[in-house]
Amino acid sequence: MERLALHGGTPVRDGSKSWPKWPQYDETELNNVREVFESRVWGGTAHGPMKTAAQAKFAAYHDAKFGIGLTSCTAGLEIGLKAFGVGAGDEVIVPAFTFIATAFAPMYLGATPVMADIHPDSLCLDPNRTEEAITPRTRAISPVHYGGYPADMERFEEIARKHDLAIIVDAAHAHGAEWKGTKLGGMGDASSYSLGGGKNMSTGEGGMLTTDNAELAERWLYTLSSFGRAKDEPGYVHYELGGHYPMNEFQAAILLGQLERFDEQTKKRNRNAQYLNSLLAQIDGIEPPPIPPEVTQHGLHIYTFRIKPEEFGTDKRTFLDAAHAEGVPVSGGHPRPIYDNPMLDLETGDVAGGAGKFRALDCPESELLTREEGIAMGHVTLLAEESDMDDIAEGIAKVRRNVAQLRQVAV
Numbered sequence: 001m002e003r004l005a006l007h008g009g010t011p012v013r014d015g016s017k018s019w020p021k022w023p024q025y026d027e028t029e030l031n032n033v034r035e036v037f038e039s040r041v042w043g044g045t046a047h048g049p050m051k052t053a054a055q056a057k058f059a060a061y062h063d064a065k066f067g068i069g070l071t072s073c074t075a076g077l078e079i080g081l082k083a084f085g086v087g088a089g090d091e092v093i094v095p096a097f098t099f100i101a102t103a104f105a106p107m108y109l110g111a112t113p114v115m116a117d118i119h120p121d122s123l124c125l126d127p128n129r130t131e132e133a134i135t136p137r138t139r140a141i142s143p144v145h146y147g148g149y150p151a152d153m154e155r156f157e158e159i160a161r162k163h164d165l166a167i168i169v170d171a172a173h174a175h176g177a178e179w180k181g182t183k184l185g186g187m188g189d190a191s192s193y194s195l196g197g198g199k200n201m202s203t204g205e206g207g208m209l210t211t212d213n214a215e216l217a218e219r220w221l222y223t224l225s226s227f228g229r230a231k232d233e234p235g236y237v238h239y240e241l242g243g244h245y246p247m248n249e250f251q252a253a254i255l256l257g258q259l260e261r262f263d264e265q266t267k268k269r270n271r272n273a274q275y276l277n278s279l280l281a282q283i284d285g286i287e288p289p290p291i292p293p294e295v296t297q298h299g300l301h302i303y304t305f306r307i308k309p310e311e312f313g314t315d316k317r318t319f320l321d322a323a324h325a326e327g328v329p330v331s332g333g334h335p336r337p338i339y340d341n342p343m344l345d346l347e348t349g350d351v352a353g354g355a356g357k358f359r360a361l362d363c364p365e366s367e368l369l370t371r372e373e374g375i376a377m378g379h380v381t382l383l384a385e386e387s388d389m390d391d392i393a394e395g396i397a398k399v400r401r402n403v404a405q406l407r408q409v410a411v
């Protein structure tokens, strides 16, 4: 009899096989960083040569006119909203299923994040739920391209036009993602990409705001991320309370290297995801992520599929334990909607420490995904080989074939 690894059987995949390492680099990054050291231009300027080159290259790759190199995606979200005057008393609609930074950005400005539900197919903010959340105080929408799957920007742009709202997109996961053949960097008013340590393109920490708006690009680069200065007065003349969020030359040097191999990596992730989808679709109780034809390239920062506990025969937690034991590198993903956090009081709408207010709408899809059905796999795994995808699918299929063993233990 086949025995689950959780109960002492032989795992489908043991420690003798490894997964790709992350982050990745080669001589390009090393040489670029050496060049920065030797140039002695390390930072302290809005327009060092590495930063200028990296901004232009990143923006062009993402079909945007301008890129603004920053310290983080979160900084980009904050100054993105700030450029539209978002402040105390204003509301910004964000998804309930995301990383908390999407909601922090409006909070930093004294505004109220309004957390609305996701669409079950895209896992991104649902445009219909967004329209329902609009009030006279709404000033902006911050959809997230969750996991690298493009949010429905056509609908969001329509809604924004109708209600005169800004769209500052959280594109932390969306490097390389495409909708109908166009990358997402020029959509909405601005998109904020993350270059944090675990992201698909990494500079250790860092961010890039992209936009097609020349006037705003200048304001974000020279003013809002640089102490409220102006382009032509970089020294001690300050026009407003700007942040201090500039990408430095070392980060930019690394980013230029990362961009060299990024397209190839993304295409490999997409090929492996498509193959894995076809394998997972054959397992009862597993739903692979739907990828419609409009999504011509998925960012695939997080590959999220669902377990249907009743059909599969066990709950999410037990499934994860059994799959891990078989050597399948999956996790439960974001474990709860963001409104369910110790810093947020759902009854009063207060943010801890008197830091402001928030509002959460009814979010059944975010609840279901986080607590019962969502299974996540990181982008690094998708850089492995097709035979590794076979191992993942076989590990899950083995758990399904032997699910009765899990039930026996539960009893």
Ligand SMILES: Cc1ncc(COP(=O)(O)O)c(C=O)c1O
Binding pocket: 071, 072, 073, 074, 075, 098, 099, 101, 102, 144, 170, 172, 173, 193, 194, 195, 196, 206, 207
């Ligand atoms: C959806 C989302 N938004 C924003 C961020 C924050 O990015 P950064 O660390 O670059 O500020 C993250 C980081 O993981 C994220 O997952």
